[in-house]
Amino acid sequence: MKRKVGALEKVDADLSSLQYKIRRDPTSYKEDFHSQYQQYEAQRQIFMQAPVSATDTGIVSFRDLIDFIAHVADCYPTDTAAFPEDLIQLLSLHHEHLGSELREKVVGSLVLLRRKDIIDSPRLLQILFPLLISTPSKSTRALLYQKCLSDLRTSNAKTTNHRLNRTFQTVLFNLLTSNRTSPKGLWAVKITRELWKRQIWTDSKAVEIMKEASLADNEKTVVGGVRFFLGGDKEREELDDESSDEDVIDMGKIKHQIGINKKTKKKARQMENAVATVKRKERKKKQPHPLNFSAFHLLHDPQGFAENLFFRHLQNSKSRLNLDQKLLVLQLVSRLVGLHKLTIMSLYSYFIKYLTPRQPSVTSFLASLAQATHNLVPPDVLESLVKKIADEFVSDAVATEVASAGLNAIREICVRQPLAMNKTLLQDLVDYRKSKDKGVVMAAKGLLGLYREIAPGMLEKRDRGKEAAIGLKSGERKEQRFGEEVVGQIEGLELLEKWREEENQRRIAAKGNEVETHPSDDDVSDEDGWEVDEDSDSDSGGWQNVSSDDDANDANRIGRPTKKARHDPIASGETEDEEEDQDGDKENNPDQASEAARLEAAVSSLATTRILTPADLAKLQELRLTASVNNALPASQRKRAAAAHQAALQRHIDDPLTAAEIEGLASLSTKNTKEQRIAIAKAGKEDKDEARKKNFLMTLGKAKGKQKKSLVDRGKVLKAHKERGKRGGKRGNIG
Numbered sequence: 001m002k003r004k005v006g007a008l009e010k011v012d013a014d015l016s017s018l019q020y021k022i023r024r025d026p027t028s029y030k031e032d033f034h035s036q037y038q039q040y041e042a043q044r045q046i047f048m049q050a051p052v053s054a055t056d057t058g059i060v061s062f063r064d065l066i067d068f069i070a071h072v073a074d075c076y077p078t079d080t081a082a083f084p085e086d087l088i089q090l091l092s093l094h095h096e097h098l099g100s101e102l103r104e105k106v107v108g109s110l111v112l113l114r115r116k117d118i119i120d121s122p123r124l125l126q127i128l129f130p131l132l133i134s135t136p137s138k139s140t141r142a143l144l145y146q147k148c149l150s151d152l153r154t155s156n157a158k159t160t161n162h163r164l165n166r167t168f169q170t171v172l173f174n175l176l177t178s179n180r181t182s183p184k185g186l187w188a189v190k191i192t193r194e195l196w197k198r199q200i201w202t203d204s205k206a207v208e209i210m211k212e213a214s215l216a217d218n219e220k221t222v223v224g225g226v227r228f229f230l231g232g233d234k235e236r237e238e239l240d241d242e243s244s245d246e247d248v249i250d251m252g253k254i255k256h257q258i259g260i261n262k263k264t265k266k267k268a269r270q271m272e273n274a275v276a277t278v279k280r281k282e283r284k285k286k287q288p289h290p291l292n293f294s295a296f297h298l299l300h301d302p303q304g305f306a307e308n309l310f311f312r313h314l315q316n317s318k319s320r321l322n323l324d325q326k327l328l329v330l331q332l333v334s335r336l337v338g339l340h341k342l343t344i345m346s347l348y349s350y351f352i353k354y355l356t357p358r359q360p361s362v363t364s365f366l367a368s369l370a371q372a373t374h375n376l377v378p379p380d381v382l383e384s385l386v387k388k389i390a391d392e393f394v395s396d397a398v399a400t401e402v403a404s405a406g407l408n409a410i411r412e413i414c415v416r417q418p419l420a421m422n423k424t425l426l427q428d429l430v431d432y433r434k435s436k437d438k439g440v441v442m443a444a445k446g447l448l449g450l451y452r453e454i455a456p457g458m459l460e461k462r463d464r465g466k467e468a469a470i471g472l473k474s475g476e477r478k479e480q481r482f483g484e485e486v487v488g489q490i491e492g493l494e495l496l497e498k499w500r501e502e503e504n505q506r507r508i509a510a511k512g513n514e515v516e517t518h519p520s521d522d523d524v525s526d527e528d529g530w531e532v533d534e535d536s537d538s539d540s541g542g543w544q545n546v547s548s549d550d551d552a553n554d555a556n557r558i559g560r561p562t563k564k565a566r567h568d569p570i571a572s573g574e575t576e577d578e579e580e581d582q583d584g585d586k587e588n589n590p591d592q593a594s595e596a597a598r599l600e601a602a603v604s605s606l607a608t609t610r611i612l613t614p615a616d617l618a619k620l621q622e623l624r625l626t627a628s629v630n631n632a633l634p635a636s637q638r639k640r641a642a643a644a645h646q647a648a649l650q651r652h653i654d655d656p657l658t659a660a661e662i663e664g665l666a667s668l669s670t671k672n673t674k675e676q677r678i679a680i681a682k683a684g685k686e687d688k689d690e691a692r693k694k695n696f697l698m699t700l701g702k703a704k705g706k707q708k709k710s711l712v713d714r715g716k717v718l719k720a721h722k723e724r725g726k727r728g729g730k731r732g733n734i735g
Contacts, residue, residue, distance in 0.1 A: 096136070121161070230332060454480060
């Protein structure tokens with residue numbers, strides 16, 4: 001006969017209620033816990049003996065007991081000491097036979113034990129990661145991957161756990177290097193890329209893991225590693241921008257709502273959460289910005305990495321990569337070569353067979369070739385490639401889109417290495433600015449403008465333009481030599497030196513004397529705005545007042561020698577032949593050589609022999625501002641073009657050159673169809689309509705007037721109409 005169960009026994013049988021009671025008073029319910037733990041032991045032994053033939057009822061009961069013990073294990077640490085090892089053994093031996101719900105419950109219980117600090121994070125990852133790379137179940141892999149990432153993120157939430165990171169990075173590195181043909185390395189790529197995107201791993205060890213992945217023999221692993229270098233930094237920046245663009249909490253609005261609405265616990269919790277969120281964001285803003293270096297700059301051996309990639313995946317005939325995958329590897333190699341200015345001579349001959357208009361993704365190959373070019377590449381190596389592009393892409397027989405893409409590619413190559421072009425080919429390409437197609441004209445004019453800035457001597461006189469011709473004649477624009485590097489200096493220093501020269505000349509004209517070789521203290525104080533203590537003693541052991549104009553006048557004497565030194569070749573250290581050469585130059589252009597040499601010597605001496613005072617820095621800032629204003633004027637188009645050219649050079653140092661930039665002007669050569677023109681017109685009309693939308697409050701009266709009027713409103717309108725008629729209308733025109 002079935003026994004009736006009392007109410008209290010039903011409550012005790014409920015594991016959730018018992019769990020709540022144990023959390024409140026562990027000592028009073030210890031016997032109840034022991035009885036449930038014994039049931040768990042019995043269920044576990046039955047399941048371990050026959051995991052495949054377990055009944056559904058037994059599995060449900062076993063799953064509930066595992067969940068119950070995991071939640072209260074910290075209340076009875078001695079009694080549950082063997083519980084984590086039981087779960088580990090169950091998951092390791094029978095993870096293939098476990099049902100999805102039971103497997104998820106076991107993994108979740110292990111993670112819960114990790115949060116309760118019953119097991120540590122390295123132990124948990126040591127359990128989950130081997131199962132992740134070995135289990136055939138797709139759902140199990142997704143679950144384990146999520147739990148591994150979650151544990152790593154939690155361990156590095158407050159402070160960086162360097163010990164755990166180094167241990168796990170070593171495991172991933174050994175996984176890739178132990179067997180390069182195994183597809184298991186793909187999990188190392190996924191985990192590293194996700195943690196790099198979350199800015200948890202930002203060191204060189206993570207970059208080395210992806211470097212080994214790029215050199216693997218498995219196609220998916222190689223593609224994953226290459227895509228990390230090509231797009232990992234962009235993903236990290238996008239995620240950072242998304243986190244910074246979160247909705248801003250309006251504390252004033254929340255306080256106002258709580259003040260006028262009914263006070264409840266829910267509203268109080270919302271207020272507390274909002275305050276905590278605002279404080280957390282404020283603390284995050286005040287923290288120093290992390291130095292997140294690009295993955296390219298954290299490589300230990302870029303030259304060896306680029307060579308291994310090229311010879312293993314591109315030139316190797318046994319490589320199993322398809323064309324798209326090889327193109328990704330080629331883009332990575334070209335980025336490395338262009339960024340670090342590496343030398344791989346066989347790389348440029350590899351491009352020759354792909355530089356045809358019929359080649360699929362040819363613009364990507366052109367972009368890769370331009371990225372692999374820098375000023376240390378021998379010009380004779382690139383000259384044949386430029387000639388090949390001109391012959392294949394730029395002619396009257398090809399389509400206008402192809403010609404504009406070819407001219408664009410040639411320009412991008414010549415931006416990085418101007419010596420790759422010869423005069424004859426340059427003149428032929430520049431003549432395409434007379435084409436009837438707009439895209440070709442703009443591409444040719446871009447090439448013409450480039451050489452007007454960097455090498456106007458290669459152009460004919462009629463193509464140089466006014467500014468380039470003047471600069472070439474004055475010596476300001478010189479052709480770049482192979483391997484020449486621009487010497488760095490303080491921006492605008494030549495402006496400061498020119499101003500000092502003008503001030504000295506003005507002072508000389510005012511006094512009617514020559515330049516004083518030893519200026520007085522009054523001059524120093526008047527010019528720099530510094531007060532000099534006359535009673536200061538140089539032997540007192542304190543600061544010494546050094547006259548900064550002495551160095552400046554020394555610099556002036558270097559750039560502008562005295563009359564005796566000018567006419568005395570022996571005193572100036574010049575030979576007769578050198579003097580004759582200088583006299584010949586002065587006869588041809590008397591002001592060019594002397595002025596250029598004087599300014600160059602003066603600027604270099606000012607940078608190396610003078611310490612800039614606060615007054616000098618203030619004047620330098622003022623001169624920079626004046627120069628920036630002058631650059632906005634039409635007369636300074638040459639300076640703006642030079643600045644734009646320099647900006648273009650700096651843009652390509654870290655940023656990749658894409659196929660879309662090569663094809664940029666080709667869109668001007670193609671005519672839109674009727675459907676495309678209609679779509680563009682509709683899009684523009686919608687944008688205008690959106691801009692014309694009024695404020696909501698401004699439309700309330702109009703919307704209210706369009707509603708159906710009541711009989712009372714209609715009567716009022718008719719009555720007002722009759723009264724206006726009696727008055728003679730609104731103006732009252734009745735005589």
